[in-house]
Amino acid sequence: MKKILITGGAGFVGYFLARRLLEIGNVEITILDNLQRGRKDEELDSLLSKENISFVNGDLTDKKTFERLGKNFNYIYHLAAVIGVRNVQENPDRVLFVNAISTLYLVEFCRVCEDLQKVFFSSTSEIYAGTLHHYDLPIPTPEDVNLTLLDVSSQRTSYMLSKMYGESIFFNYGQKYDIPFTIVRYHNVYGPRMGFMHIVPEMFVKITENETVDVASPSHTRAMCYIDDAVEMTILACESVNTNGEILNIGNQEQEISVRELVFTISKVLQKQVEFNEIEDTPGSPSRRCPDISKIKNLTGFSPKVSLFDGISKTYIWYKSRLHTRHE
């Protein structure tokens, strides 16, 4: 029986990860979350009603939280973080404080865990934005490019900086105290139950309610990765010993698409024709983002399988009956 801790497990990636791990079986899962962004909704409650999974409502910036967890974990997925464009713009202090302190406390906790096979750290594609802006960034982007900050005085930099700091924590504590770790950089993962602060659900709402829809940054590209593919890569990256001490991109490089094409695909899924009104680029939005995922493919043997159309369709099935809940 693998003992697994998922920090931030009430959030988007964490919930689907817990669900998939339970499906695979032979696991005992603890979800830890302070519900700052994650929700204890019907779906999480239904997951928690199953055997071999429990929930701890706790804050990782409070050292006492760790005393409630025991010390017996084989795999730790560290997903908890303050994320999201609005948080980053309005609360960059929280981003820096929570992401740094929670990761420091977590890695200290790893030092005392009894049979830890791996700790997994979720970093971000946002980390490449400075190099894209200031220098030539190869696209698709491999993990070993030199990293650059965008502008240390801007709020937006707080998030990428907190994740760079997190990566450094794992390398330095990991090597010094012999903690097996893997770092991944997620690229534009989407799917059901991801809230409404994301272009996909945002467009579900706008296209449903309007005949003309504004589209910002229409020529910017993103490589969209459906949650099921991201979760498979997450588990393989964490459980494989080949990935110890590695940084891996997680995303879907076959699905790089402009925002213009993305919203058009969404309207096709919704079977509604609307007029798109292209407006200016969102300040700070990277013009292009696409991961080179050959490293994770080589190390785990997995390639993403879900096409954009299928992924958007599955996502819409979930959102369709919930569009009215966006104001809750």
Ligand SMILES: NC(=O)c1ccc[n+]([C@@H]2O[C@H](COP(=O)([O-])OP(=O)(O)OC[C@H]3O[C@@H](n4cnc5c(N)ncnc54)[C@H](O)[C@@H]3O)[C@@H](O)[C@H]2O)c1
């Ligand atoms: N979803 C993506 O496309 C994407 C892209 C890049 C990076 N990531 C990274 O992956 C991880 C998971 O992302 P997500 O989309 O599931 O985010 P999410 O916001 O849905 O989940 C994060 C969870 O962490 C919890 N949390 C925040 N601060 C906490 C604290 N101090 N103590 C305990 N819990 C706390 C929140 O309540 C939330 O449930 C994050 O670290 C994020 O930076 C995700």
